[in-house]
Amino acid sequence: MDANFEAKLARNENIEPKDWMPDIYRKHLIRQVSQHAHSEIIGMLPEGNWITRAPSLRAKMVLIAKVQDEGGHGLYLYTAAESLNISREELLEQLHTGKAKYSSIFNYPTLTWADIGAIGWLVDGAAIMNQVMLQRTSYGPYARAMVRICKEESFHQRQGYEITCKLAAGTKEQKEMAQDALNRFWWPTLMMFGPPDAASSNSENAIKWKIKRESNDQLRQRFVNQTVPQAELIGLTIPDKNLEWNEAKKGYDFSDPDWKEFNNVIHGNGPCNRERLGARVKAHENGRWVREAAIAYAEKRKQKAAAYQ
Amino acid sequence: MTKQEALFNYCLRLADTSLILAQRNAEWCGHGPFLEEDLALTNLSLDLIGQANSIYQYAAQVEGKARNEDDLAYHRSEREFLNTLIAEQSNGDYAKTILRQFFCDTFDFYFYAELVKSKDETLSAIAEKSIKEITYHLRHTSSWVERLGDGTEESHTRMQDALNEIWRFTGEMFEMNEVDTILIKEGIAVDLNSIKSKWESKSKEILDRATIKIPANAFMQRGSREAKHTEHLGFILAEMQSLPRALPDAKW
Numbered sequence: 001m002d003a004n005f006e007a008k009l010a011r012n013e014n015i016e017p018k019d020w021m022p023d024i025y026r027k028h029l030i031r032q033v034s035q036h037a038h039s040e041i042i043g044m045l046p047e048g049n050w051i052t053r054a055p056s057l058r059a060k061m062v063l064i065a066k067v068q069d070e071g072g073h074g075l076y077l078y079t080a081a082e083s084l085n086i087s088r089e090e091l092l093e094q095l096h097t098g099k100a101k102y103s104s105i106f107n108y109p110t111l112t113w114a115d116i117g118a119i120g121w122l123v124d125g126a127a128i129m130n131q132v133m134l135q136r137t138s139y140g141p142y143a144r145a146m147v148r149i150c151k152e153e154s155f156h157q158r159q160g161y162e163i164t165c166k167l168a169a170g171t172k173e174q175k176e177m178a179q180d181a182l183n184r185f186w187w188p189t190l191m192m193f194g195p196p197d198a199a200s201s202n203s204e205n206a207i208k209w210k211i212k213r214e215s216n217d218q219l220r221q222r223f224v225n226q227t228v229p230q231a232e233l234i235g236l237t238i239p240d241k242n243l244e245w246n247e248a249k250k251g252y253d254f255s256d257p258d259w260k261e262f263n264n265v266i267h268g269n270g271p272c273n274r275e276r277l278g279a280r281v282k283a284h285e286n287g288r289w290v291r292e293a294a295i296a297y298a299e300k301r302k303q304k305a306a307a308y309q
Numbered sequence: 310m311t312k313q314e315a316l317f318n319y320c321l322r323l324a325d326t327s328l329i330l331a332q333r334n335a336e337w338c339g340h341g342p343f344l345e346e347d348l349a350l351t352n353l354s355l356d357l358i359g360q361a362n363s364i365y366q367y368a369a370q371v372e373g374k375a376r377n378e379d380d381l382a383y384h385r386s387e388r389e390f391l392n393t394l395i396a397e398q399s400n401g402d403y404a405k406t407i408l409r410q411f412f413c414d415t416f417d418f419y420f421y422a423e424l425v426k427s428k429d430e431t432l433s434a435i436a437e438k439s440i441k442e443i444t445y446h447l448r449h450t451s452s453w454v455e456r457l458g459d460g461t462e463e464s465h466t467r468m469q470d471a472l473n474e475i476w477r478f479t480g481e482m483f484e485m486n487e488v489d490t491i492l493i494k495e496g497i498a499v500d501l502n503s504i505k506s507k508w509e510s511k512s513k514e515i516l517d518r519a520t521i522k523i524p525a526n527a528f529m530q531r532g533s534r535e536a537k538h539t540e541h542l543g544f545i546l547a548e549m550q551s552l553p554r555a556l557p558d559a560k561w
Contacts, residue, residue: 057362292463
Protein backbone atom coordinates (compact mmCIF):
# COMPACT_ATOMS: atom_id res chain seq x y z
CA MET A 1 0.00 0.00 0.00
CA ASP A 2 2.78 2.31 0.96
CA ALA A 3 4.39 1.73 -2.42
CA ASN A 4 1.14 2.71 -4.12
CA PHE A 5 1.07 6.02 -2.19
CA GLU A 6 4.68 6.76 -3.12
CA ALA A 7 4.01 5.84 -6.73
CA LYS A 8 1.03 8.19 -6.93
CA LEU A 9 3.11 11.04 -5.54
CA ALA A 10 5.87 10.24 -8.02
CA ARG A 11 3.36 10.40 -10.89
CA ASN A 12 2.06 13.75 -9.52
CA GLU A 13 -1.40 12.27 -9.00
CA ASN A 14 -3.65 13.52 -6.24
CA ILE A 15 -4.18 11.55 -3.06
CA GLU A 16 -7.95 11.29 -2.46
CA PRO A 17 -9.83 10.78 0.86
CA LYS A 18 -10.47 7.07 0.20
CA ASP A 19 -6.85 6.31 -0.72
CA TRP A 20 -4.50 4.79 1.80
CA MET A 21 -2.12 7.38 3.25
CA PRO A 22 0.49 7.24 5.99
CA ASP A 23 -0.81 8.45 9.31
CA ILE A 24 1.89 11.10 9.51
CA TYR A 25 0.81 12.51 6.10
CA ARG A 26 -2.79 12.65 7.33
CA LYS A 27 -1.75 14.40 10.53
CA HIS A 28 0.42 16.88 8.69
CA LEU A 29 -2.50 17.74 6.40
CA ILE A 30 -5.03 18.07 9.20
CA ARG A 31 -2.65 20.48 10.89
CA GLN A 32 -2.04 22.50 7.75
CA VAL A 33 -5.58 22.58 6.32
CA SER A 34 -7.21 23.35 9.67
CA GLN A 35 -4.63 26.03 10.37
CA HIS A 36 -5.52 27.51 7.03
CA ALA A 37 -9.28 27.32 7.78
CA HIS A 38 -8.80 28.90 11.22
CA SER A 39 -6.75 31.68 9.62
CA GLU A 40 -9.65 32.52 7.32
CA ILE A 41 -12.07 32.69 10.24
CA ILE A 42 -9.80 34.64 12.58
CA GLY A 43 -8.91 36.82 9.60
CA MET A 44 -12.53 37.99 9.46
CA LEU A 45 -11.97 39.86 12.74
CA PRO A 46 -9.33 42.50 11.93
CA GLU A 47 -11.13 43.39 8.70
CA GLY A 48 -14.59 43.10 10.24
CA ASN A 49 -13.32 45.72 12.68
CA TRP A 50 -13.70 48.35 9.92
CA ILE A 51 -17.00 47.37 8.30
CA THR A 52 -19.06 49.74 10.42
CA ARG A 53 -16.54 52.54 9.75
CA ALA A 54 -15.80 52.05 6.04
CA PRO A 55 -15.69 55.59 4.63
CA SER A 56 -18.01 55.18 1.63
CA LEU A 57 -20.96 52.98 0.79
CA ARG A 58 -19.00 51.30 -1.98
CA ALA A 59 -16.04 50.65 0.33
CA LYS A 60 -18.44 49.18 2.86
CA MET A 61 -19.99 46.81 0.32
CA VAL A 62 -16.62 45.70 -1.03
CA LEU A 63 -15.32 45.04 2.47
CA ILE A 64 -18.38 43.10 3.58
CA ALA A 65 -18.23 40.98 0.44
CA LYS A 66 -14.56 40.34 1.08
CA VAL A 67 -14.99 39.29 4.69
CA GLN A 68 -17.83 37.08 3.55
CA ASP A 69 -15.51 35.43 1.03
CA GLU A 70 -13.04 34.71 3.84
CA GLY A 71 -15.79 33.00 5.80
CA GLY A 72 -16.68 30.99 2.69
CA HIS A 73 -13.03 29.93 2.33
CA GLY A 74 -13.12 28.81 5.94
CA LEU A 75 -16.13 26.66 5.11
CA TYR A 76 -14.52 24.88 2.11
CA LEU A 77 -11.34 24.33 4.08
CA TYR A 78 -13.16 22.89 7.10
CA THR A 79 -14.89 20.54 4.67
CA ALA A 80 -11.53 19.53 3.16
CA ALA A 81 -10.17 18.92 6.67
CA GLU A 82 -13.27 16.87 7.58
CA SER A 83 -12.49 14.54 4.66
CA LEU A 84 -9.40 13.52 6.69
CA ASN A 85 -11.66 12.05 9.41
CA ILE A 86 -11.91 14.86 11.90
CA SER A 87 -15.12 16.73 12.80
CA ARG A 88 -15.68 20.48 12.67
CA GLU A 89 -16.44 20.39 16.40
CA GLU A 90 -13.02 18.83 17.09
CA LEU A 91 -11.31 21.35 14.81
CA LEU A 92 -12.96 24.28 16.59
CA GLU A 93 -12.09 22.76 19.94
CA GLN A 94 -8.43 22.69 18.87
CA LEU A 95 -8.61 26.35 17.87
CA HIS A 96 -10.37 27.48 21.02
CA THR A 97 -8.00 25.65 23.35
CA GLY A 98 -4.97 27.04 21.55
CA LYS A 99 -3.84 23.63 20.31
CA ALA A 100 -4.27 24.60 16.66
CA LYS A 101 -2.55 27.67 15.28
CA TYR A 102 -3.66 30.28 12.78
CA SER A 103 -1.73 32.80 10.73
CA SER A 104 0.10 35.17 13.08
CA ILE A 105 -0.56 38.17 10.89
CA PHE A 106 -4.10 38.39 12.26
CA ASN A 107 -2.74 39.06 15.73
CA TYR A 108 -1.84 42.55 14.59
CA PRO A 109 -4.44 45.29 15.02
CA THR A 110 -6.16 47.23 12.23
CA LEU A 111 -5.70 50.77 13.52
CA THR A 112 -6.68 52.86 10.52
CA TRP A 113 -8.65 52.47 7.30
CA ALA A 114 -5.31 52.20 5.44
CA ASP A 115 -4.74 48.90 7.23
CA ILE A 116 -7.66 47.47 5.28
CA GLY A 117 -5.81 48.43 2.11
CA ALA A 118 -2.54 46.98 3.45
CA ILE A 119 -4.17 43.69 4.41
CA GLY A 120 -5.62 43.22 0.94
CA TRP A 121 -2.52 44.34 -0.90
CA LEU A 122 0.21 42.78 1.26
CA VAL A 123 -1.36 40.05 3.36
CA ASP A 124 -3.58 38.64 0.62
CA GLY A 125 -0.72 39.17 -1.83
CA ALA A 126 1.51 37.01 0.38
CA ALA A 127 -1.23 34.45 0.93
CA ILE A 128 -1.64 34.10 -2.84
CA MET A 129 2.02 33.16 -3.25
CA ASN A 130 1.39 30.21 -0.97
CA GLN A 131 -2.01 29.39 -2.35
CA VAL A 132 -1.04 29.37 -6.02
CA MET A 133 1.52 26.75 -5.11
CA LEU A 134 -1.07 24.83 -3.09
CA GLN A 135 -3.33 24.44 -6.13
CA ARG A 136 -0.85 21.69 -7.04
CA THR A 137 -0.66 20.22 -3.55
CA SER A 138 -0.87 16.43 -3.41
CA TYR A 139 -4.11 16.10 -1.42
CA GLY A 140 -7.05 16.38 -3.86
CA PRO A 141 -9.73 18.12 -1.75
CA TYR A 142 -7.19 20.69 -0.53
CA ALA A 143 -5.92 21.37 -4.06
CA ARG A 144 -9.45 21.82 -5.38
CA ALA A 145 -10.46 24.14 -2.52
CA MET A 146 -7.38 26.18 -3.34
CA VAL A 147 -8.29 26.64 -7.01
CA ARG A 148 -11.53 28.29 -5.94
CA ILE A 149 -9.93 30.31 -3.18
CA CYS A 150 -7.14 31.64 -5.41
CA LYS A 151 -9.58 33.25 -7.83
CA GLU A 152 -11.20 35.23 -5.03
CA GLU A 153 -7.94 36.07 -3.27
CA SER A 154 -6.41 37.69 -6.33
CA PHE A 155 -9.51 39.84 -6.55
CA HIS A 156 -9.05 40.84 -2.88
CA GLN A 157 -5.44 41.68 -3.50
CA ARG A 158 -6.40 44.07 -6.30
CA GLN A 159 -9.10 45.66 -4.13
CA GLY A 160 -6.59 46.18 -1.31
CA TYR A 161 -4.08 47.73 -3.68
CA GLU A 162 -6.84 49.98 -5.02
CA ILE A 163 -7.60 51.27 -1.50
CA THR A 164 -3.90 51.93 -0.95
CA CYS A 165 -3.56 53.66 -4.34
CA LYS A 166 -6.47 55.97 -3.55
CA LEU A 167 -4.95 56.89 -0.20
CA ALA A 168 -1.49 57.39 -1.66
CA ALA A 169 -2.95 59.76 -4.24
CA GLY A 170 -5.15 61.52 -1.69
CA THR A 171 -4.70 64.25 0.91
CA LYS A 172 -1.59 64.56 3.09
CA GLU A 173 -3.33 62.73 5.93
CA GLN A 174 -4.41 59.92 3.63
CA LYS A 175 -0.93 59.47 2.21
CA GLU A 176 0.57 59.37 5.71
CA MET A 177 -2.01 56.81 6.69
CA ALA A 178 -1.05 54.60 3.73
CA GLN A 179 2.69 54.84 4.48
CA ASP A 180 2.10 54.11 8.16
CA ALA A 181 0.08 50.99 7.31
CA LEU A 182 2.86 49.79 4.99
CA ASN A 183 5.44 50.41 7.73
CA ARG A 184 3.49 48.35 10.24
CA PHE A 185 2.38 45.51 7.97
CA TRP A 186 5.56 45.00 5.90
CA TRP A 187 7.52 42.92 8.41
CA PRO A 188 4.65 40.80 9.73
CA THR A 189 3.77 40.08 6.08
CA LEU A 190 7.29 38.81 5.35
CA MET A 191 6.95 36.59 8.41
CA MET A 192 3.83 34.99 6.94
CA PHE A 193 6.00 32.72 4.77
CA GLY A 194 7.32 31.08 7.90
CA PRO A 195 10.82 30.78 9.34
CA PRO A 196 13.90 30.65 7.06
CA ASP A 197 14.30 27.28 5.32
CA ALA A 198 17.21 26.32 7.56
CA ALA A 199 15.01 26.66 10.66
CA SER A 200 11.65 25.34 9.40
CA SER A 201 10.78 22.09 11.17
CA ASN A 202 7.73 21.12 9.09
CA SER A 203 9.05 21.99 5.66
CA GLU A 204 11.14 18.95 4.80
CA ASN A 205 8.32 16.39 4.97
CA ALA A 206 5.89 18.80 3.35
CA ILE A 207 8.14 19.07 0.32
CA LYS A 208 8.84 15.33 0.20
CA TRP A 209 5.10 14.59 0.18
CA LYS A 210 4.45 17.34 -2.37
CA ILE A 211 2.12 19.13 0.05
CA LYS A 212 4.38 22.13 -0.40
CA ARG A 213 6.24 22.59 -3.65
CA GLU A 214 8.34 25.63 -2.91
CA SER A 215 10.28 26.66 0.17
CA ASN A 216 9.48 29.52 2.57
CA ASP A 217 12.47 31.54 1.38
CA GLN A 218 11.66 31.07 -2.31
CA LEU A 219 8.11 32.31 -1.79
CA ARG A 220 9.24 35.23 0.36
CA GLN A 221 11.71 36.32 -2.31
CA ARG A 222 9.05 36.16 -4.99
CA PHE A 223 6.71 38.28 -2.86
CA VAL A 224 9.33 40.99 -2.31
CA ASN A 225 10.17 41.07 -6.02
CA GLN A 226 6.53 41.52 -6.90
CA THR A 227 5.63 44.07 -4.22
CA VAL A 228 8.52 46.57 -4.31
CA PRO A 229 7.62 47.98 -7.76
CA GLN A 230 3.96 48.22 -6.72
CA ALA A 231 4.94 50.39 -3.75
CA GLU A 232 7.26 52.54 -5.89
CA LEU A 233 4.56 53.06 -8.50
CA ILE A 234 2.32 54.82 -5.98
CA GLY A 235 5.08 56.70 -4.17
CA LEU A 236 5.25 54.64 -0.98
CA THR A 237 8.52 53.53 0.61
CA ILE A 238 9.28 49.98 1.77
CA PRO A 239 10.55 50.38 5.34
CA ASP A 240 13.84 48.52 4.79
CA LYS A 241 17.15 50.42 4.47
CA ASN A 242 18.88 47.35 3.06
CA LEU A 243 16.43 46.84 0.25
CA GLU A 244 18.38 46.80 -3.00
CA TRP A 245 18.06 45.26 -6.46
CA ASN A 246 20.55 42.45 -6.98
CA GLU A 247 21.19 42.07 -10.71
CA ALA A 248 23.02 38.75 -10.28
CA LYS A 249 20.07 37.00 -8.66
CA LYS A 250 17.50 39.07 -10.55
CA GLY A 251 15.79 39.84 -7.30
CA TYR A 252 15.89 42.20 -4.34
CA ASP A 253 18.17 41.80 -1.35
CA PHE A 254 16.28 42.62 1.82
CA SER A 255 16.66 42.49 5.60
CA ASP A 256 15.60 39.60 7.74
CA PRO A 257 12.41 40.22 9.67
CA ASP A 258 12.70 40.16 13.45
CA TRP A 259 12.25 36.45 14.14
CA LYS A 260 12.17 37.11 17.88
CA GLU A 261 8.97 39.09 17.36
CA PHE A 262 7.63 36.28 15.15
CA ASN A 263 8.21 33.71 17.90
CA ASN A 264 6.65 35.98 20.46
CA VAL A 265 3.50 36.40 18.40
CA ILE A 266 3.31 32.66 17.70
CA HIS A 267 3.58 31.99 21.40
CA GLY A 268 0.61 34.18 22.22
CA ASN A 269 2.26 37.53 22.87
CA GLY A 270 1.20 39.47 19.77
CA PRO A 271 -0.78 42.68 20.23
CA CYS A 272 -4.15 40.98 19.62
CA ASN A 273 -3.72 37.25 20.33
CA ARG A 274 -5.97 37.34 23.37
CA GLU A 275 -8.58 39.50 21.66
CA ARG A 276 -8.76 37.35 18.52
CA LEU A 277 -9.07 34.02 20.25
CA GLY A 278 -11.23 35.55 22.97
CA ALA A 279 -13.68 36.84 20.34
CA ARG A 280 -13.93 33.42 18.71
CA VAL A 281 -14.46 31.60 21.99
CA LYS A 282 -17.06 34.14 23.06
CA ALA A 283 -18.95 33.86 19.74
CA HIS A 284 -18.92 30.08 20.07
CA GLU A 285 -20.13 30.16 23.68
CA ASN A 286 -22.79 32.82 23.00
CA GLY A 287 -23.98 30.80 20.02
CA ARG A 288 -24.37 27.56 21.95
CA TRP A 289 -28.04 28.11 22.80
CA VAL A 290 -28.78 28.92 19.15
CA ARG A 291 -27.16 25.69 17.93
CA GLU A 292 -28.91 23.69 20.65
CA ALA A 293 -32.25 25.24 19.74
CA ALA A 294 -31.77 24.34 16.06
CA ILE A 295 -31.07 20.72 17.00
CA ALA A 296 -34.00 20.55 19.45
CA TYR A 297 -36.35 22.03 16.86
CA ALA A 298 -35.24 19.58 14.16
CA GLU A 299 -35.72 16.73 16.61
CA LYS A 300 -39.27 17.90 17.43
CA ARG A 301 -40.11 18.09 13.71
CA LYS A 302 -38.80 14.58 13.18
CA GLN A 303 -40.92 13.23 16.04
CA LYS A 304 -44.00 15.02 14.76
CA ALA A 305 -43.45 13.64 11.26
CA ALA A 306 -43.01 10.13 12.68
CA ALA A 307 -46.23 10.48 14.72
CA TYR A 308 -48.21 11.26 11.55
CA GLN A 309 -47.02 8.15 9.72
CA MET B 310 -44.15 70.70 0.64
CA THR B 311 -43.52 70.18 -3.08
CA LYS B 312 -43.73 66.83 -4.79
CA GLN B 313 -39.96 66.90 -5.23
CA GLU B 314 -39.37 67.53 -1.51
CA ALA B 315 -41.78 64.75 -0.62
CA LEU B 316 -40.04 62.30 -2.94
CA PHE B 317 -36.62 63.21 -1.55
CA ASN B 318 -37.89 62.69 2.00
CA TYR B 319 -39.53 59.40 1.04
CA CYS B 320 -36.32 58.07 -0.51
CA LEU B 321 -34.33 59.01 2.58
CA ARG B 322 -36.81 57.18 4.78
CA LEU B 323 -36.29 53.98 2.80
CA ALA B 324 -32.53 54.28 2.29
CA ASP B 325 -31.80 55.31 5.90
CA THR B 326 -33.78 52.35 7.22
CA SER B 327 -31.90 49.89 5.01
CA LEU B 328 -28.52 51.40 5.84
CA ILE B 329 -28.99 51.54 9.62
CA LEU B 330 -30.36 48.01 9.73
CA ALA B 331 -27.41 46.84 7.61
CA GLN B 332 -25.02 48.60 9.94
CA ARG B 333 -26.53 46.80 12.93
CA ASN B 334 -26.43 43.38 11.24
CA ALA B 335 -22.84 43.96 10.15
CA GLU B 336 -21.84 44.29 13.81
CA TRP B 337 -22.33 40.51 13.95
CA CYS B 338 -19.73 39.83 11.27
CA GLY B 339 -17.21 37.35 12.68
CA HIS B 340 -19.23 36.93 15.89
CA GLY B 341 -22.24 34.90 14.73
CA PRO B 342 -23.47 31.77 16.53
CA PHE B 343 -21.90 29.55 13.84
CA LEU B 344 -20.17 30.10 10.55
CA GLU B 345 -23.10 29.47 8.18
CA GLU B 346 -25.32 31.89 10.09
CA ASP B 347 -22.53 34.45 10.33
CA LEU B 348 -22.36 34.39 6.53
CA ALA B 349 -26.15 34.58 6.14
CA LEU B 350 -26.40 37.67 8.31
CA THR B 351 -23.47 39.35 6.59
CA ASN B 352 -25.06 38.62 3.25
CA LEU B 353 -28.28 40.20 4.40
CA SER B 354 -26.34 43.25 5.46
CA LEU B 355 -24.73 43.47 2.04
CA ASP B 356 -28.11 43.32 0.27
CA LEU B 357 -29.46 46.08 2.50
CA ILE B 358 -26.52 48.39 1.81
CA GLY B 359 -26.98 47.71 -1.89
CA GLN B 360 -30.60 48.80 -1.63
CA ALA B 361 -29.66 51.88 0.40
CA ASN B 362 -26.99 52.79 -2.14
CA SER B 363 -29.40 52.69 -5.10
CA ILE B 364 -32.04 54.69 -3.28
CA TYR B 365 -29.57 57.34 -2.05
CA GLN B 366 -28.31 57.74 -5.62
CA TYR B 367 -31.85 58.39 -6.72
CA ALA B 368 -32.49 60.72 -3.75
CA ALA B 369 -29.43 62.75 -4.69
CA GLN B 370 -30.72 63.05 -8.24
CA VAL B 371 -34.19 64.08 -7.02
CA GLU B 372 -32.70 66.69 -4.70
CA GLY B 373 -30.57 68.15 -7.51
CA LYS B 374 -28.06 69.89 -5.25
CA ALA B 375 -24.89 68.11 -6.39
CA ARG B 376 -24.79 65.86 -3.34
CA ASN B 377 -24.07 62.18 -3.95
CA GLU B 378 -25.05 58.98 -2.14
CA ASP B 379 -22.10 59.21 0.25
CA ASP B 380 -22.90 62.81 1.17
CA LEU B 381 -26.38 61.68 2.11
CA ALA B 382 -25.16 58.72 4.17
CA TYR B 383 -22.13 60.34 5.81
CA HIS B 384 -22.89 64.02 6.15
CA ARG B 385 -26.33 64.19 7.69
CA SER B 386 -26.96 64.31 11.43
CA GLU B 387 -29.19 62.29 13.77
CA ARG B 388 -31.93 64.90 13.49
CA GLU B 389 -32.00 64.43 9.72
CA PHE B 390 -32.00 60.63 9.52
CA LEU B 391 -35.43 59.16 8.83
CA ASN B 392 -34.87 55.45 9.46
CA THR B 393 -37.47 53.61 11.52
CA LEU B 394 -36.82 53.23 15.25
CA ILE B 395 -36.83 49.45 15.04
CA ALA B 396 -33.87 49.46 12.62
CA GLU B 397 -31.59 51.26 15.07
CA GLN B 398 -32.32 49.12 18.16
CA SER B 399 -29.28 47.35 19.58
CA ASN B 400 -28.51 43.79 18.50
CA GLY B 401 -28.96 42.24 21.93
CA ASP B 402 -28.76 38.46 21.66
CA TYR B 403 -29.36 36.50 18.48
CA ALA B 404 -33.07 36.20 19.31
CA LYS B 405 -33.50 39.96 19.30
CA THR B 406 -31.47 40.43 16.12
CA ILE B 407 -33.45 37.77 14.26
CA LEU B 408 -36.81 39.06 15.44
CA ARG B 409 -35.95 42.67 14.56
CA GLN B 410 -34.91 41.53 11.11
CA PHE B 411 -38.02 39.36 10.73
CA PHE B 412 -40.36 42.32 11.44
CA CYS B 413 -38.44 44.50 8.98
CA ASP B 414 -38.34 41.74 6.33
CA THR B 415 -42.07 41.14 6.63
CA PHE B 416 -42.68 44.87 6.21
CA ASP B 417 -40.30 45.08 3.25
CA PHE B 418 -41.81 41.99 1.63
CA TYR B 419 -45.27 43.55 1.37
CA PHE B 420 -44.00 47.10 0.94
CA TYR B 421 -41.70 46.46 -2.01
CA ALA B 422 -44.29 44.19 -3.67
CA GLU B 423 -46.55 47.29 -3.75
CA LEU B 424 -43.77 49.70 -4.64
CA VAL B 425 -43.16 47.72 -7.84
CA LYS B 426 -46.47 49.22 -9.03
CA SER B 427 -45.27 52.79 -8.37
CA LYS B 428 -45.59 55.30 -11.20
CA ASP B 429 -42.05 56.39 -10.37
CA GLU B 430 -40.02 54.19 -12.70
CA THR B 431 -36.80 54.32 -10.68
CA LEU B 432 -38.47 53.32 -7.43
CA SER B 433 -40.39 50.61 -9.25
CA ALA B 434 -37.16 49.20 -10.73
CA ILE B 435 -35.35 49.29 -7.38
CA ALA B 436 -38.33 47.53 -5.78
CA GLU B 437 -38.34 44.88 -8.47
CA LYS B 438 -34.69 44.09 -7.82
CA SER B 439 -35.06 44.21 -4.03
CA ILE B 440 -38.05 41.93 -3.82
CA LYS B 441 -36.01 38.89 -4.88
CA GLU B 442 -33.51 39.46 -2.08
CA ILE B 443 -36.23 40.24 0.46
CA THR B 444 -38.12 37.04 -0.34
CA TYR B 445 -35.01 35.10 0.57
CA HIS B 446 -34.43 37.20 3.74
CA LEU B 447 -37.96 36.64 4.95
CA ARG B 448 -37.75 32.90 4.37
CA HIS B 449 -34.54 32.83 6.36
CA THR B 450 -35.62 34.95 9.31
CA SER B 451 -39.11 33.48 9.61
CA SER B 452 -37.64 29.97 9.78
CA TRP B 453 -35.25 31.12 12.52
CA VAL B 454 -38.00 32.84 14.51
CA GLU B 455 -39.89 29.57 14.47
CA ARG B 456 -36.84 27.46 15.27
CA LEU B 457 -35.71 29.60 18.19
CA GLY B 458 -39.22 30.12 19.58
CA ASP B 459 -40.03 26.42 19.44
CA GLY B 460 -36.52 25.10 20.18
CA THR B 461 -35.31 24.69 23.75
CA GLU B 462 -36.71 26.25 26.90
CA GLU B 463 -33.86 28.77 26.90
CA SER B 464 -34.32 29.77 23.28
CA HIS B 465 -38.07 30.10 23.82
CA THR B 466 -37.56 32.42 26.81
CA ARG B 467 -35.05 34.50 24.86
CA MET B 468 -37.46 34.86 21.92
CA GLN B 469 -40.33 35.87 24.19
CA ASP B 470 -38.09 38.43 25.94
CA ALA B 471 -37.02 39.79 22.55
CA LEU B 472 -40.64 40.13 21.45
CA ASN B 473 -41.58 41.93 24.68
CA GLU B 474 -38.67 44.28 24.09
CA ILE B 475 -39.13 45.27 20.45
CA TRP B 476 -42.83 44.91 19.74
CA ARG B 477 -43.33 48.54 20.80
CA PHE B 478 -41.26 49.73 17.82
CA THR B 479 -43.36 47.99 15.16
CA GLY B 480 -46.31 50.38 15.13
CA GLU B 481 -44.61 53.41 13.62
CA MET B 482 -43.46 51.51 10.54
CA PHE B 483 -47.00 52.13 9.24
CA GLU B 484 -47.27 55.78 10.18
CA MET B 485 -47.97 58.17 7.31
CA ASN B 486 -47.62 61.94 7.05
CA GLU B 487 -47.81 64.72 4.46
CA VAL B 488 -45.07 63.03 2.41
CA ASP B 489 -47.22 59.95 1.94
CA THR B 490 -50.35 61.95 1.21
CA ILE B 491 -48.66 63.89 -1.58
CA LEU B 492 -47.00 60.87 -3.13
CA ILE B 493 -49.99 58.52 -2.85
CA LYS B 494 -52.00 61.06 -4.80
CA GLU B 495 -49.34 60.91 -7.53
CA GLY B 496 -49.40 57.10 -7.57
CA ILE B 497 -45.79 57.00 -6.38
CA ALA B 498 -45.92 55.92 -2.72
CA VAL B 499 -47.41 52.84 -1.09
CA ASP B 500 -50.49 53.32 1.08
CA LEU B 501 -49.19 51.75 4.27
CA ASN B 502 -52.74 51.06 5.47
CA SER B 503 -53.01 48.60 2.60
CA ILE B 504 -50.14 46.44 3.84
CA LYS B 505 -50.67 46.70 7.58
CA SER B 506 -53.16 43.84 7.89
CA LYS B 507 -50.94 41.60 5.71
CA TRP B 508 -47.98 42.39 7.94
CA GLU B 509 -50.03 41.65 11.04
CA SER B 510 -51.37 38.33 9.83
CA LYS B 511 -47.96 37.13 8.58
CA SER B 512 -46.32 38.17 11.87
CA LYS B 513 -49.04 36.48 13.87
CA GLU B 514 -48.76 33.27 11.83
CA ILE B 515 -45.01 32.98 12.40
CA LEU B 516 -45.14 34.04 16.07
CA ASP B 517 -47.86 31.43 16.68
CA ARG B 518 -45.69 28.77 15.10
CA ALA B 519 -42.83 29.98 17.26
CA THR B 520 -45.16 29.63 20.29
CA ILE B 521 -44.44 33.18 21.50
CA LYS B 522 -47.06 35.76 22.45
CA ILE B 523 -47.47 39.38 21.44
CA PRO B 524 -47.48 41.52 24.62
CA ALA B 525 -50.97 42.75 25.49
CA ASN B 526 -51.71 46.49 25.54
CA ALA B 527 -48.22 47.48 24.45
CA PHE B 528 -47.70 51.20 23.96
CA MET B 529 -46.29 51.92 20.51
CA GLN B 530 -43.30 54.27 20.39
CA ARG B 531 -43.07 56.72 17.55
CA GLY B 532 -40.95 59.60 16.27
CA SER B 533 -38.79 58.65 13.29
CA ARG B 534 -40.98 60.39 10.73
CA GLU B 535 -39.95 63.64 12.44
CA ALA B 536 -36.36 62.35 12.85
CA LYS B 537 -36.86 61.95 16.59
CA HIS B 538 -34.88 58.84 17.42
CA THR B 539 -33.91 56.65 20.33
CA GLU B 540 -30.50 57.34 21.88
CA HIS B 541 -28.94 54.54 19.81
CA LEU B 542 -28.83 56.41 16.50
CA GLY B 543 -26.31 59.05 17.58
CA PHE B 544 -23.76 56.36 18.39
CA ILE B 545 -24.38 54.44 15.18
CA LEU B 546 -23.76 57.60 13.14
CA ALA B 547 -20.77 58.69 15.23
CA GLU B 548 -19.10 55.41 14.39
CA MET B 549 -20.23 55.11 10.79
CA GLN B 550 -19.45 58.70 9.78
CA SER B 551 -16.23 59.20 11.77
CA LEU B 552 -13.72 59.00 8.92
CA PRO B 553 -15.44 61.16 6.26
CA ARG B 554 -16.23 63.72 8.98
CA ALA B 555 -12.65 63.77 10.27
CA LEU B 556 -11.21 64.23 6.77
CA PRO B 557 -13.92 66.11 4.87
CA ASP B 558 -11.64 66.90 1.91
CA ALA B 559 -10.60 63.30 1.36
CA LYS B 560 -11.93 61.08 -1.41
CA TRP B 561 -12.31 57.38 -0.67
